[in-house]
Amino acid sequence: MLDQPIAKIENLRVEFQTKDGPVVGVEDVSFDVNPGETVCIVGESGSGKSVSSLSLMRLVEFGGGEIADGKLLFDRKDGGEVDLANTEQELMRTIRGNEIGMIFQEPMTALNPVFTVGRQLTEGLRLHKGLSKDEAEARALDLLKQVRIPEPGRRLKQYPHELSGGMRQRVVIAMALACEPRLLIADEPTTALDVTIQAEILALMDRLKRETGTAVMFITHDMAVVAQMADRVVVMFRGNKVEEGTVQEIFENPQHEYTKALLAAVPKLGEMTGKPLPEPMKLLGREDQNLGPIKGTDEPLLEVKNLITRFPVKGGFFRRTVANVHAVEDVSFTLNKGRTLSLVGESGCGKSTAGRSILRLVEPQSGRINLDGTDIMALDQGDLRAARLDMQMIFQDPFASLNPQMMLGDQVAEPMRNYGTHSRAEMQARVEMLFDRVELPRSFLRRFPHELSGGQRQRVAIARALALNPKLIIADEAVSALDVSVQAQVLNLMMELQAELGLSFLFISHDMAVVERVSHDVGVMYLGRIVELGPRQAVFENPQHAYTQALMKAVPIADPHKRKSERELNFKPIPSPIHPVGHEPGPSVYDEVSPGHFVLTSESGY
Secondary structure, eight states: OOSSOSEEEEEEEEEEEETTEEEEEEEEEEEEEOTTOEEEEEOOTTSSHHHHHHHHTTOGGGGTEEEEEEEEEEEOTTSOEEEGGGOOHHHHHHHBTTTEEEEOSOHHHHSOTTSOHHHHHHHHHHHHHOOOHHHHHHHHHHHHHHTTOSSHHHHHTSOGGGSOHHHHHHHHHHHHHTTOOSEEEEESTTTTSOHHHHHHHHHHHHHHHHHHOOEEEEEESOHHHHHHHOSEEEEEETTEEEEEEEHHHHHHSOOSHHHHHHHHTOOOTTTTTTOOSOOOOOOTTOOSOOOOOOOOOSSEEEEEEEEEEEEEEEETTTTEEEEEEEEEEEEEEEEETTOEEEEEOOTTSSHHHHHHHHTTSSOOSEEEEEETTEEGGGOOHHHHHHHTTSEEEEOSOHHHHSOTTSOHHHHHHHHHHHHTOSOHHHHHHHHHHHHHHTTOOGGGGGOOGGGSOHHHHHHHHHHHHHTTOOSEEEEESTTTTSOHHHHHHHHHHHHHHHHHHOOEEEEEESOHHHHHHHOSEEEEEETTEEEEEEEHHHHHHSOOSHHHHHHHHHSOOSOTTSOOOGGGOOOOOOOOOEEETTOOOOOOOEEEEETTEEEEOTTSOO
C-alpha cells in the first residue's frame, strides 16, 4: 500500500449561520483515507458525519455551511496534492465526479427525473473524459453490467421512475464509478433499501473497490453495515471524532463510552437463540430496567381469515381497470392478547397493506377480520369509528403523522377529545401520565413537532396511540427511521408497555434483528402471501421456506468476523404482483412442520 493517503482531513471545522448566530456542524475532526481502503464514519443523526463528506466535495457551501478552519488535502491523479478547502469552484468542478465520486442516500433525488438513465450516465463521461457519444454509451452499458443490473441495454432507455429503489441505487453507484474516481464517498447508500438488496449492494461496492483500488469513505449509522464493510472506523459524536481504530478494535475493544453504548444498542441477529419469549435489551446507563421475558396469553384477540386486498390498475382511453395489484392474497393468522406478531418481508410484499386492511384504512376485497369478538368487516362507518377505540396505528414517519401546527400535549389529548371519553381534568392528567410513560419531560407538552428529534417525535406518536387504551396497536415500520440507540429505547418502551398494559402488537418491519428481539410469533410475507408462520423461535432457528432462508442469509451481522461474500447471495428477482383482471390465484395451502409452525406448500397457486 502506498504511504501517501488519498485524502487527509486535518482539524476540520464547519459552521452554519442561523438567526441565533453560528452553529458548529463539525468542531475539530482529523482522519486519513488510504488507497484501496474503506473508512467507515459512524455516528447518529446530527453527529456531523455527512457534513464532513459534503465539505470534502465542497458541497457544504450550497447548504448554508462554511469551512471555518482546517485543511482538506487531496492527492490528485497527476501526483499533485491540493487543499480542497480553498480550491476555486472551477477546479472543484473537474475534481467532483472525475476524481471524487459520491453516492447519495436517496437515489430518487440524486437522479434527474426528466432524463433517461443512459443520458445521465454518459453526461459525466463526455464532460470529464471527452468520449464520443458511441464510446460513452458503450462504457455506460459496461458500467450497468458491472453493477449487475438485469437487461442493461433496456435500462439505458428508461427513466428513473421506471426502476425499483435497488436498481436506482445501482445506477447512482454506476454514475459515481463512471470516471474511475480515486475516492468514492458513500453517504448512507443502503439506508432506504431492503435487506436482500442492501446485501447485494454492499457486496458489489466491496468487489468494485478491490477491482479498481478506489479508496472508499463510507458514512452510515448501521453498525452491522460497518462490520460488513470497514477496514477502519471513525466514530463521531456531536461534531467531534471520539474514537478511531481498525474494525476489529472498535467491535472487540471499544474505548469511548459513546462507542460502547452504540454497540450495546445494536440488536444482533442470533442473540435470542434459545429464548422462546421476547425480552427488552440491556442498555448501558439504565439500571432500573425490568428485563424479564414477556409471556402474553393464549387468548385470541385478532383473527384474520383469507384476507384479500387488491388495487386496480387503470389504463386505456376510458381509464378502465385493466389489471389488479394483488397486494394481499389469502392471508390468515391469529394474534393473542399481550403478544406481538411480526410481519416481515421486503418492500412491496404487502405487509403494510395487510396492516392497513385490518384497520380498514384500505378496504379489503374479501376475508374475515375478528377483533375481540367484533366482526370488523361487517361494520358500517359509525360502528367502525367506535371499533377504532380498540385499535390504533403507529406510522413509519412520525413527522408526517403529527400536525405541525398543534402543540404536542393537544395532539396526544385529541383522540380522547374526539371520542369524548374523558373530562377535561382527566384528559390533562392522562396526557401528563402518558408523557411520563414514554419518558418525555412535561415541558414538551407545549412544544411543536419541529422542536423535537425523530426519536422524540416517535414517542409522542406512541403516547397518542396509547391515549384511548387500545387492545391492538399496529406498528408499521415504527422504528426504521430512528438511530440505533433511540431505536433500542423505543423498542424497550414498547415491550415494557406491553408487559404492563397487556397490549397486543402487530409489528410490521423489514429489520430481521429487531423482529427477533420483539416478537412472540412471526409471519414472513412474499408477494402478498404469508410463506412461513409460527413461533419466532421456530421460524428463526429452523427456517423452512427458501425465501425465509434467503432473507436470514442476507442480514448483515454486527460482527466483523461474520462477513458475507457476494457468492453467498444468489437472489432471484421478485416476480410482479400485477395480474390481469379475472386472474384468480389458488388458495394458500400450508404444511405444519412442527406445532404452530406452518410453511406454504410449493403447490399454492400464485
